[in-house]
Amino acid sequence: MTNLLVWPVLLSLAAALGTLIAPSNAARIATVAAALSLWSVLLLLSAVIAEGPQWLILGGWPQGLGIALHADPLSALFLLMSAAVCLAATIFARRYVEHSRYRSQFWPLWLLLQTAIYALLLAADLFNIYVTLELLGLSAVTLSALGGSRAAVQAAVNYLILGLLGSLLFLAGIALIYGRYASLDLQLLARVVEPGPSLWVAMALMTAGLVLKSALFPLHFWLPAVHANAPAPVSAVLSALVVKVAFYLIMRLWLDLFNPAVMSTAADLFGVFGALAIVWGSWQAMFTARLKLLAAYSSIAQLGYLFLFLSLVLVMPEGEDRQLLLGALVLFALSHGFAKSALFLAAGTVQQYAGHDRIAELRGVAGQLPLTFFSLGLAGVALIGLPPSGSFLAKWQLLSTTLLAGQWYWVAVVVVGSLMACVYMFRVLSVAFGEEGVATQRIHSRREELPTLALAVTATLILGLGGVWVWRVLDVGAAGGLG
Amino acid sequence: MSAGLNHWLLPLILGSSLIPAVLIFCLAEDNSRLRTVLNLAGAVAKMLLVGVMIWGVFNEQIYETRWTFAPGMDLVLHADALSVLFVTLSTVLWLLTTVYAIGYLKKTAHRSRFFGFFCLCVTATVGLALAGNLFTFVVFYELLTLATYPLVAHKGTAEAIRGARIYLAYTLSGGLLLLVGAVWLRAIAGPLEFSQGGILGSIAGLDPDTLSWIFLLLIAGLGVKAALFPLHGWLPQAMVAPAPVSALLHAVAVVKAGAFGIVRVVYDVYGVEFAADLGVLLPLGVIAAVTIIYGSIKALGQDNLKKRLAYSTISQVSYIALGTAILGPSATVGGLVHLVHQGLMKITLFFAAGNYAETLGVHHISAMDGVGRRMPGTTLAFTIGALGMIGIPPVAGFISKWYLGIGAAEAGALFWVMPVLLASSVLNAGYFLPILYRAWFKPASADWASEEPHRGRFETQGMLLWPPVITAGLALMTGLFAGAPFSPLEWVQLIAVREYR
Numbered sequence: 001m002t003n004l005l006v007w008p009v010l011l012s013l014a015a016a017l018g019t020l021i022a023p024s025n026a027a028r029i030a031t032v033a034a035a036l037s038l039w040s041v042l043l044l045l046s047a048v049i050a051e052g053p054q055w056l057i058l059g060g061w062p063q064g065l066g067i068a069l070h071a072d073p074l075s076a077l078f079l080l081m082s083a084a085v086c087l088a089a090t091i092f093a094r095r096y097v098e099h100s101r102y103r104s105q106f107w108p109l110w111l112l113l114q115t116a117i118y119a120l121l122l123a124a125d126l127f128n129i130y131v132t133l134e135l136l137g138l139s140a141v142t143l144s145a146l147g148g149s150r151a152a153v154q155a156a157v158n159y160l161i162l163g164l165l166g167s168l169l170f171l172a173g174i175a176l177i178y179g180r181y182a183s184l185d186l187q188l189l190a191r192v193v194e195p196g197p198s199l200w201v202a203m204a205l206m207t208a209g210l211v212l213k214s215a216l217f218p219l220h221f222w223l224p225a226v227h228a229n230a231p232a233p234v235s236a237v238l239s240a241l242v243v244k245v246a247f248y249l250i251m252r253l254w255l256d257l258f259n260p261a262v263m264s265t266a267a268d269l270f271g272v273f274g275a276l277a278i279v280w281g282s283w284q285a286m287f288t289a290r291l292k293l294l295a296a297y298s299s300i301a302q303l304g305y306l307f308l309f310l311s312l313v314l315v316m317p318e319g320e321d322r323q324l325l326l327g328a329l330v331l332f333a334l335s336h337g338f339a340k341s342a343l344f345l346a347a348g349t350v351q352q353y354a355g356h357d358r359i360a361e362l363r364g365v366a367g368q369l370p371l372t373f374f375s376l377g378l379a380g381v382a383l384i385g386l387p388p389s390g391s392f393l394a395k396w397q398l399l400s401t402t403l404l405a406g407q408w409y410w411v412a413v414v415v416v417g418s419l420m421a422c423v424y425m426f427r428v429l430s431v432a433f434g435e436e437g438v439a440t441q442r443i444h445s446r447r448e449e450l451p452t453l454a455l456a457v458t459a460t461l462i463l464g465l466g467g468v469w470v471w472r473v474l475d476v477g478a479a480g481g482l483g
Numbered sequence: 484m485s486a487g488l489n490h491w492l493l494p495l496i497l498g499s500s501l502i503p504a505v506l507i508f509c510l511a512e513d514n515s516r517l518r519t520v521l522n523l524a525g526a527v528a529k530m531l532l533v534g535v536m537i538w539g540v541f542n543e544q545i546y547e548t549r550w551t552f553a554p555g556m557d558l559v560l561h562a563d564a565l566s567v568l569f570v571t572l573s574t575v576l577w578l579l580t581t582v583y584a585i586g587y588l589k590k591t592a593h594r595s596r597f598f599g600f601f602c603l604c605v606t607a608t609v610g611l612a613l614a615g616n617l618f619t620f621v622v623f624y625e626l627l628t629l630a631t632y633p634l635v636a637h638k639g640t641a642e643a644i645r646g647a648r649i650y651l652a653y654t655l656s657g658g659l660l661l662l663v664g665a666v667w668l669r670a671i672a673g674p675l676e677f678s679q680g681g682i683l684g685s686i687a688g689l690d691p692d693t694l695s696w697i698f699l700l701l702i703a704g705l706g707v708k709a710a711l712f713p714l715h716g717w718l719p720q721a722m723v724a725p726a727p728v729s730a731l732l733h734a735v736a737v738v739k740a741g742a743f744g745i746v747r748v749v750y751d752v753y754g755v756e757f758a759a760d761l762g763v764l765l766p767l768g769v770i771a772a773v774t775i776i777y778g779s780i781k782a783l784g785q786d787n788l789k790k791r792l793a794y795s796t797i798s799q800v801s802y803i804a805l806g807t808a809i810l811g812p813s814a815t816v817g818g819l820v821h822l823v824h825q826g827l828m829k830i831t832l833f834f835a836a837g838n839y840a841e842t843l844g845v846h847h848i849s850a851m852d853g854v855g856r857r858m859p860g861t862t863l864a865f866t867i868g869a870l871g872m873i874g875i876p877p878v879a880g881f882i883s884k885w886y887l888g889i890g891a892a893e894a895g896a897l898f899w900v901m902p903v904l905l906a907s908s909v910l911n912a913g914y915f916l917p918i919l920y921r922a923w924f925k926p927a928s929a930d931w932a933s934e935e936p937h938r939g940r941f942e943t944q945g946m947l948l949w950p951p952v953i954t955a956g957l958a959l960m961t962g963l964f965a966g967a968p969f970s971p972l973e974w975v976q977l978i979a980v981r982e983y984r
Contacts, residue, residue, distance in 0.1 A: 324554055331553075370596070374508075386629065386658075387622040393553040396618075399666040415659050422655045426632075430648060433639040468551045 004047055005056040005069040007040035008083065008118040016111035026107035027094045033111060034090040037118065038083040045076040049476050055124070068185065070124035073473045077330055078248055081337045082117050084458065085240050088451040092345050093233035095448045096352070100231070102146040109146075113139040113237065120245050126174045126184040129249065133170065137163035137213070140242050144230040155225035162212060162222050169209030176202040186257060195261040203258050203266075207250060214246035216270075216307055217277035220300045224284075227296035232348020235292060236341035239299045244333060247306055251329075254314060264315050271311030275413040277304025282420035286427070291347045291357040294424055295340065298383060301417060302336045305398075308410065312401055321401070327471035328397035331463065334470065335390035338459035339382035345452040346376045359428055366432035371449040373432045378456035380425035382463075385418050390463030390470075492536060493548045493560040493613055496570070497606055499529040500577070504602035510595050519585055522598055526578040529609075533567075533574045537969075540567050547615065558622065559676065561615030564978045565751070568819065568971070569612035569743050572826050573735045575957075577605045579950040583834055584727035586946025587841060597637055601728075603630035608736045611743065617665045617675040617752060620744060624661060624708075627740055628654040631732065635724045646723040653707050653717035654737075661704025661744075664697050668752070677747060679981045681754015691761055694753075698763045701748050709741025709804060710797045712774040718797055722789045726837025729789060733796045734830035739822060742803040746819065749807045750982050759810045768808030768896070772903045774801040779910035786847050788836045791914060792829070798907065799825045799872060806887055809900065812979040814890025817883050819978060823971040824871070824879035827958040831868035834951035835861045842943040848918055853927030858942040862922050864955035869915040871958050874908050879962040882972055884908070 015033030019026035047054055053072040071079070090110070097106050116136035123129045141163060145156035174184065180198045183189055193199055215223040223243070227235045254262060281301030285294045309329040316322040349372045351357040354365050366373040382389035395414060402410040463470075503525035510518055539546060539562070546562040562570075584601065588594055607630050610623035628651070636647035669675055671693065672686055683689065707714045718738070722729060732738065745767075749758050758764050778798025785791035802825070806818015838861045839845040839854060855862040871878030884904055891900035941948050965972040 327554070367593075381629065386625045388552075388626070392622075392625075393556065396556065396662075396666055397553070399663060400670045403663075403667045404670045411663065415663060418659060419656065422651070426648070426651055430636065430644050433633070433636040433644055433647070465550070465552070467553045471554050 003056065004040060004044045005054055005071055005122055006058075008037045008044075008079065009069075009115055009122065011037050011040065012111050012115040012118060016108050016115060019107040019111060023104050023107075026104075027098075030090050030107050030111055031087075031094065034083070034087040034114070037114070038080075038087050041076070041079045041083040044071055045080055045473075048073055048076045049473060052476065067128055068124035069122045070186075071122055073476050074252070074330065075121045075248075077334065077470065077473060078245070079118065079121050081334045082114075082121065082241050082245075085337055085341045085455065086114050086117075086237065088455050089233040089236045089341060089345065092236075092348070092448065092451040093231075096231065096233055096348060100146075102148065102231075106143070106146060106231075109139050109143050110234075113143060113242075117241055117245055121248065124186055126177065126186065126189075128184075130167070130171055130174055133213070133246075133249075134167055136242060136245070137167060140234075140238060143234045144226050144238065146234070147229055147231055149229060151225065152229035155222070155229050158222050159226045166209040166212035169205050169212070171209075173202040173204075173206030173209065176205065186252075190257050190259075193257060193260060199258070199261050203253075203261065206253060210246050210250045210253075214243045214250065215300060215303060217273050217280055217300065217304060220277065220281070220303075223300060224293055224296040227299065227344075228290065228293040232292075232344055232351065235295070235348075236344035239296065239344060240337040240341035243299065243303060244306075244337060247303065247333070251310055254310070262314050267311045267314040269311075270307045270314070271410070274304040274307030274309075274311060275410070277301060277307065278413055278417040279304075279420070282417055282424065285424040286420055289358055289360065291350060291359055291362070291428060292344065294359070294428065295343045295347055298343070298421070298424065299336075299340055301421070302340065302383065305414075305417070306333055306336075308413070309394075309398060312398070312410075316401075323475065324471070325397055325401050327474050328394040330474060331390045331467055331470045332394035332398075335382050335394065335459045335463050338455045338463065339379040339389070339391070342375055342379040342452050342455035342459060343383070345455065346372045346379065349449060349452065359431065362428075362431045364431075369449065371446060371453055373429070375449065375452040375456040377429055377432075378453075378460040380429060382456070382459035384421040384425055388464035389460040390467050391459075392464060393467045488535075489539075489544070489546055490548060492532060492539075492546050493562060496529060496532045496536065496613070497560070497610055499525050499532060500602045500606040500609065504599050504606065507595055507602060508599040512593070512595055515594065518595065518598055522581050522585065522602070523578075525602060526574075526581050529574050530578060533570055536562055537567055537571065540564060552618075555674065556618050557616065557674070558619050559615030560610075560613045560619070561677070562613060563677070563679065564974065564981060565746070565819070566612045566614075568823065568974055568978065569735075569739070570609055572739075572823050573605060573608045573612060576731065576735050576826060576830055576954070579953060580727050580731045580830070582946055583730070583837070583950040584725075586944050587725065587727050587837060589944075593637065593639075596633065597725075600630050600633045601731075604634060604731070604736055606630075608740060611740050614747075615677055617677075617748075618669065620747065621658075621662055621665050624740060624744065625658050627708075627737065628658055631728075631737055634728045634732075635721050637725055637728065638723065640723075643723045646720040649720040650717045653714065657704045657707025657714065659704070660700050660707075664700030664704060667693075667700070668697050675752060677751035679751060680983075681751060681757050683752060684754045684757035695761055695763055698748070698753065698758070698761070702745060702767060705741045705744035705748065706770075707741065708737050709745060709800055710738055710774075710778075711741075711770055711801060711804065712777050712797070715774070715778070715797045719790055719793045722787075722793050726789075726833060726840065729793075730830045730833035730837065733793070733833060734826040738796060738800050739826060742800050742822060745804050746807050746822075750815075755807075755810060755815070755982065764808045764810065768805055768900075771801040771804035771808055772899070774798065775805065775903055775907050776910070779907055779914065782914045783910065785914075786849055788839065788846060788848050788851070788918075789833070791848065791918075792832050792836060795832075795872065795911070795914070796825075796829055798911075799829065802883060802887065805900070805903075806883075806890065809887075809890050809894045809896055811890050811893040812983050813886050813893055815979045815982060816972070816975050817886030817888075817890050819975040820886065820972050821880075821883035823975075824883050824958065824961060827954050827961065828868040828871040828878070828880060831864050831951050831954040831958060832872075834947075834954065835865035835868070838943055838947050838951065841947060848921065850928070851918060851921045852925040853922070855923040857927065860942055860948050860952055864951040865922070866919055867955040867959055869919060871962070873911040873915055877959070877962045879958045879965075879971075882962055882965050 018029045056069040058067040120132035141160045285297035385391040385395040503521040548560040550558045607627035614620040782794035802821045871880035874884040
């Protein structure tokens with residue numbers, strides 16, 4: 001069943017071409033492709049659970065030469081999140097872009113972005129990763145500029161330049177690795193890498209490139225403008241998936257490839273910058289005037305948590321505790337993916353409905369969009385980390401680990417970060433209780449609010465009540481993995 | 484009884500309010516008939532299921548349901564004698580409050596939202612009562628915060644939104660303290676399943692200092708909802724909520740959740756004897772005593788009726804913490820039985836206050852002259868509640884204070900507990916008796932300006948009149964027949980026996 005691996009990529013790519021050939025049916029093609037991708041990812045995940053990690057080497061070349069695809073529980077879970085978020089965002093986008101000027105450009109790029117996400121998560125060698133990373137960056141930049149406003153274009157240009165800089169750093173690291181070990185295959189490399197100056201430099205370069213792309217404080221500065229000015233479905237995917245696959249790569253490389261060379265100082269650095277990101281991102285979100293900007297700043301904070309998790313996982317000895325924390329990390333990442341995309345879609349509905357997204361002036365909108373605000377509330381529960389969301393379970397594990405290790409400073413960061421998240425989320429939710437009417441821009445239908453609700457319910461109820469499943473799936477791969 | 488029912492009984496009890504909540508959210512605003520049916524069907528179904536549970540627990544039947552959230556984190560629903568006490572109180576008062584709320588909110592906006600969250604609020608409260616370990620308790624404790632926030636903010640005025648924000652700021656911060664304490668304790672001591680007599684005493688190798696710090700975190704987290712001084716600041720602000728919400732918040736849902744949590748932590752996690760050895764009970768008792776006096780003094784100065792009642796709640800709920808903090812079965816009985824007694828009396832007072840506001844437009848005590856003649860049923864109920872609060876026999880409040888006094892004597896703490904009890908009773912009399920005097924004996928000072936023209940046969944709508952009359956009757960009967968089987972007092976004595984054996 002190894003050919004399952006190609007389907008998500010192939011379907012999205014074919015659909016991207018299809019939308020160019022038949023632009024009038026583009027929305028339909030995209031929806032079908034997204035649904036089929038999700039289906040194939042589910043099949044892939046069940047194969048991974050049943051048989052262990054899946055491999056595919058395209059074109060029959062010996063390992064190390066051809067394009068290799070690989071899926072283990074970690075990548076399969078990220079694929080599942082990506083496919084589900086993409087499907088919901090696609091359904092949402094059908095109505096969102098229906099009357100826009102950029103309708104014809106949107107769909108091919110949108111599908112190309114999905115192709116890049118799936119290909120990146122499945123890539124098994126460094127060069128492949130580099131190529132998909134470029135594809136991802138370019139399609140994301142173009143999509144984010146589609147809104148066409150001055151601010152959006154300016155932000156996209158910055159995004160482009162910084163993205164290219166990140167890719168260059170990453171490429172330089174790859175070159176060093178190739179020069180030293182004459183291979184780019186992750187599995188082969190994992191067996192031969194040894195600590196030493198050349199590996200450290202390569203690690204530093206690749207990590208710097210990826211950190212820039214995943215917007216870790218203080219390299220986050222490009223993110224708010226991009227995510228706040230892109231069309232809502234694009235923002236959802238950028239915030240929920242695009243920055244997160246860059247984080248996924250960091251995790252993959254540090255856990256599987258650089259593992260022998262991990263120094264606790266480097267891990268601590270992730271933690272320190274993660275903590276700064278939590279505080280700084282939340283602080284900005286507390287005071288920003290616009291809903292989409294709030295969501296973007298909240299992403300910076302939430303990514304900070306992921307880096308904090310990672311720094312703790314990296315220095316833990318192999319064993320049950322590490323596996324527990326790793327599971328919590330993944331659960332947190334998934335919850336954030338669903339919750340943040342729900343938040344951006346809700347913001348998109350509000351913006352189209354009210355004509356703006358200035359939080360202070362939204363009083364009364366909630367009465368007309370109850371479902372959207374309900375989804376906002378559910379997403380907020382997951383972003384704060386309250387029960388019954390998946391991130392509550394993850395935070396519990398994080399607190400437990402840090403308390404046992406006596407790391408008070410991290411406990412304080414998590415507590416303060418959660419309180420700040422309460423402040424910025426309830427700032428939005430409190431406008432739900434008011435009677436002042438607003439001038440409506442257009443009639444909306446209940447149906448377009450449903451994808452948002454589905455995402456929020458997944459983050460808060462499904463991942464919360466079924467959180468143990470994530471740990472179980474990861475345990476399947478604990479023995480295997482890339483190493 | 485079949486094994487299937489034993490397994491499903493507790494989820495069904497939760498479901499009997501959770502399912503109506505979800506359905507009500509989906510209802511159209513003007514579909515008030517179906518909404519009423521759903522509300523009442525849920526409340527009655529819960530009552531029947533709880534009846535089955537009471538019988539089972541009395542016969543030492545074990546009801547337990549587990550659901551694994553994460554490795555080592557189980558959601559456990561478990562019915563013991565203590566949970567039965569709180570579940571029964573919540574269920575009975577939910578039914579009455581629902582009836583009251585339907586009458587109170589007739590023809591106002593956003594009723595689907597209101598009753599949806601109202602059902603969720605009860606679900607969270609019952610979940611708290613049935614929680615079988617600290618993790619589950621934390622989950623429902625936070626859910627309760629989330630479910631009550633929209634109720635406090637319901638009116639949507641600037642004042643309501645401000646009150647709700649203050650409420651959230653306190654309760655979410657408290658929730659985080661509780662969370663940190665619970666995670667910490669879970670990390671060093673294992674799953675923390677509640678068990679009568681406590682669990683920490685039997686675990687070797689725990690550092691007493693750490694345990695004291697965790698106790699502080701837990702009590703601080705719970706103390707916010709229980710409105711212990713100085714964490715009580717949200718309660719007077721939350722008075723902006725509609726009357727049925729205030730009634731439920733003060734009698735069962737929020738304030739009691741905090742007090743119930745304190746009881747759980749002291750008795751079933753630490754174990755009361757172990758906690759006494761740690762030396763953490765005395766500070767708790769002192770804080771409770773301070774809160775009792777402070778709340779009463781503040782209540783004296785309020786002219787707004789609901790505000791006076793709010794400060795009275797701060798004072799009265801701390802009797803539960805006080806009873807918990809004194810070592811000995813009689814004090815336990817006094818504290819626990821007050822959980823029920825205060826609930827019955829306080830909900831009566833709030834229903835009555837709501838009736839004055841709704842029927843006559845009277846919000847302030849200074850405007851209550853002569854209301855007794857205009858609304859005799861409501862005022863009689865109010866009187867019974869107020870006398871009970873002061874501790875006059877045979878109303879229920881007397882029983883609580885009696886056992887607290889005996890408990891203090893047994894524990895040798897009489898020298899500081901007795902003055903507190905006496906002072907509190909004097910203060911209670913000081914802020915309740917003038918109201919009764921005005922209501923019954925002063926002539927009506929004005930025509931009732933905003934009097935509702937269509938009040939029907941009674942002094943006000945039937946749905947507003949009967950709930951306070953019934954709860955006042957219950958408060959009187961639990962006092963009169965305190966020795967009867969299945970009375971709260973009897974049940975609490977059963978709990979006390981199990982805690983100290």
